[in-house]
Amino acid sequence: MRSDYGGFGGDLQELVDEVSALLGAPATLEDRDFRLIAFGVHDGDDGAMDPVRTRSILTRGSTTEVRAWFERFGIARATAPVRIPAAPSAGVFRGRLCLPVRHGGVVHGYVWLLDEAEHSITQLDAAMAVAARIGDRLAARAREGAGPGRALRELLTARGRAERDAAEDALRTALGPDADEPHALVCVRPVDGGEDELPGARTIPSAAALCLVPGARGDSIALLVRLRTVQLLATARSAAARLLGEAAPEGAVAGMSDGRKSLAELPDAWDEAVDSARAALAQPLLGPIAKWSGLGPYRLLTALPADAPPDPVIAPLLTEAHRELAHTAEAFLDNAGQAGRTATALAIHRQTLYYRLSRIEQLTGLDLADGESRLLLHMALKAARL
Numbered sequence: 001m002r003s004d005y006g007g008f009g010g011d012l013q014e015l016v017d018e019v020s021a022l023l024g025a026p027a028t029l030e031d032r033d034f035r036l037i038a039f040g041v042h043d044g045d046d047g048a049m050d051p052v053r054t055r056s057i058l059t060r061g062s063t064t065e066v067r068a069w070f071e072r073f074g075i076a077r078a079t080a081p082v083r084i085p086a087a088p089s090a091g092v093f094r095g096r097l098c099l100p101v102r103h104g105g106v107v108h109g110y111v112w113l114l115d116e117a118e119h120s121i122t123q124l125d126a127a128m129a130v131a132a133r134i135g136d137r138l139a140a141r142a143r144e145g146a147g148p149g150r151a152l153r154e155l156l157t158a159r160g161r162a163e164r165d166a167a168e169d170a171l172r173t174a175l176g177p178d179a180d181e182p183h184a185l186v187c188v189r190p191v192d193g194g195e196d197e198l199p200g201a202r203t204i205p206s207a208a209a210l211c212l213v214p215g216a217r218g219d220s221i222a223l224l225v226r227l228r229t230v231q232l233l234a235t236a237r238s239a240a241a242r243l244l245g246e247a248a249p250e251g252a253v254a255g256m257s258d259g260r261k262s263l264a265e266l267p268d269a270w271d272e273a274v275d276s277a278r279a280a281l282a283q284p285l286l287g288p289i290a291k292w293s294g295l296g297p298y299r300l301l302t303a304l305p306a307d308a309p310p311d312p313v314i315a316p317l318l319t320e321a322h323r324e325l326a327h328t329a330e331a332f333l334d335n336a337g338q339a340g341r342t343a344t345a346l347a348i349h350r351q352t353l354y355y356r357l358s359r360i361e362q363l364t365g366l367d368l369a370d371g372e373s374r375l376l377l378h379m380a381l382k383a384a385r386l
Contacts, residue, residue: 012038015134016111019099022127025115029134032076032107033203033246034067037138066092075100076107081124099127103135148174148209149201152224155263156213156270168263171209175263178208181226184236185257185266187213187273188221189281192249199246206235210243213270216306220274221247224266230259233291240289253280256291275302282385301383311380316363318384325363326381328356333378337368 012029016038020027028039069087075098082098099111111131119127151171158164172179191212198221201210209224223243225236233256240254248254255276257269272292279298280287286295295302310318317326328346332353335341343350357368366373 011137012134015130015137019111019113019127019130022123022130023097023113023115023119025097025113025117028112029101029109030112031109031138031200031203033199034070034110035203037109070096070098070110073098075110081128099131101131101135101138103132103139106139108135108138148224149211150174152209152222152266153211153213155266156222158267164267168266171263171266175208178226179263181208182228182230182259182261183208183263183266183269184225184227184233184259185269185273186221186223186225186236186240186243187255187270187277188223188240188243188248188252189218189255189274189277190249190252191219191221192252193247197247199243203246204239204242206239215274220277222270222273227259230261233259237289237291244288253277253287254289255280256289258292275299278302278306278386282382297379297382298386301379301386304383304386306386308383310384311376313364313366313376314380314384317360317381322363325356325360328353329360329377330381332357332368333374333381337374 016027016029026039029037031037069092070084073082073084075082075084078098078100079102080100082100084092084096084098086092086095094114095116097113097115099113100107101109101111111127111134148171151167151174155164155167155171158167195212198210198212201207201223204210204223204225206226207223208226209222211222212219213222221243223239225239227233227235236256236259240256244252244254255273255278257272257276260266260269275298276286276290276292276295279295279302280290283298286298292299314326316322317329328342331345332339332342335345339350339353343353346353360366360377361368364377366377368374368377
């Protein structure tokens with residue numbers, strides 16, 4: 001069996017075999033994200049290899065439908081064995097017994113048994129005791145895997161050259177051979193929850209490190225992703241999509257940096273990722289995953305200080321009373337100053353548009369027939385979104 005759990009792999013295999021022996025049924029161990037860790041060999045009939053178990057062993061994962069069926073029985077909160085019936089419509093053709101694997105009140109995975117037989121309380125207690133030992137080992141592995149995350153956070157928050165160099169050395173040591181691979185950074189904002197609620201970096205495709213990074217406007221998730229080449233960001237996009245689906249609240253977005261060849265460039269890459277996320281929050285059309293190279297004018301606008309006050313020219317438009325006029329001005333400029341297209345986009349009569357445009361000119365003192373006035377107003381409105 002191939003294991004992603006390093007020196008813990010052999011111990012985990014022995015513990016899974018021990019559960020199988022205790023309950024007389026084939027067992028598999030998956031992490032909390034339903035990724036296969038270990039499976040026991042069972043000398044039983046061919047029915048032991050039902051489609052779900054076969055897929056888990058061959059592809060090291062489960063389908064969305066299977067996960068949804070299992071999770072509806074409360075396995076993530078359970079502290080005792082959970083019986084799960086068959087569900088052919090979800091591809092689950094045999095009933096199962098799930099042993100939650102917990103440590104310190106946190107679920108770290110599940111032991112699954114193709115088992116529809118009844119067991120004594122003594123047998124189940126013994127099996128849960130083994131599951132607790134598995135939980136201890138998975139928790140220890142999670143703490144070990146947090147090393148790259150801590151080092152990444154230290155690098156991204158370092159102040160001064162000496163502190164940054166020390167953090168870079170720590171990250172290089174934590175990553176090992178991966179340190180010499182090209183990388184990109186992903187920023188996810190906003191965040192709902194603390195560090196303990198983040199998925200393990202090993203559950204995210206091509207992830208090298210994962211951590212929370214504090215900021216003036218709240219925490220962000222930082223994800224360091226290995227790339228095949230500096231130019232190819234497909235793995236970063238896949239990792240960002242996975243992270244948004246698993247660890248971010250509704251409405252969260254992800255920003256992607258350009259690829260980097262060395263760890264020393266990661267602080268600059270983080271700035272790009274953060275600014276890409278800011279732009280995606282300000283302009284939904286850029287999201288939910290925005291990449292730095294695709295931000296267009298927002299690359300310039302995000303360079304402005306985050307705490308800079310709005311340009312005085314649009315101050316009157318930012319009041320609650322004139323919010324509709326601000327929206328009209330932005331739509332007019334987004335449509336290259338074409339009245340017909342703007343009126344259609346806003347679903348208003350053209351004469352209504354002309355009236356609003358004259359009010360905008362009165363409030364701002366700008367001439368919307370002048371190119372530089374349009375440029376100033378457009379940039380000021382977009383900057384205000386950030």
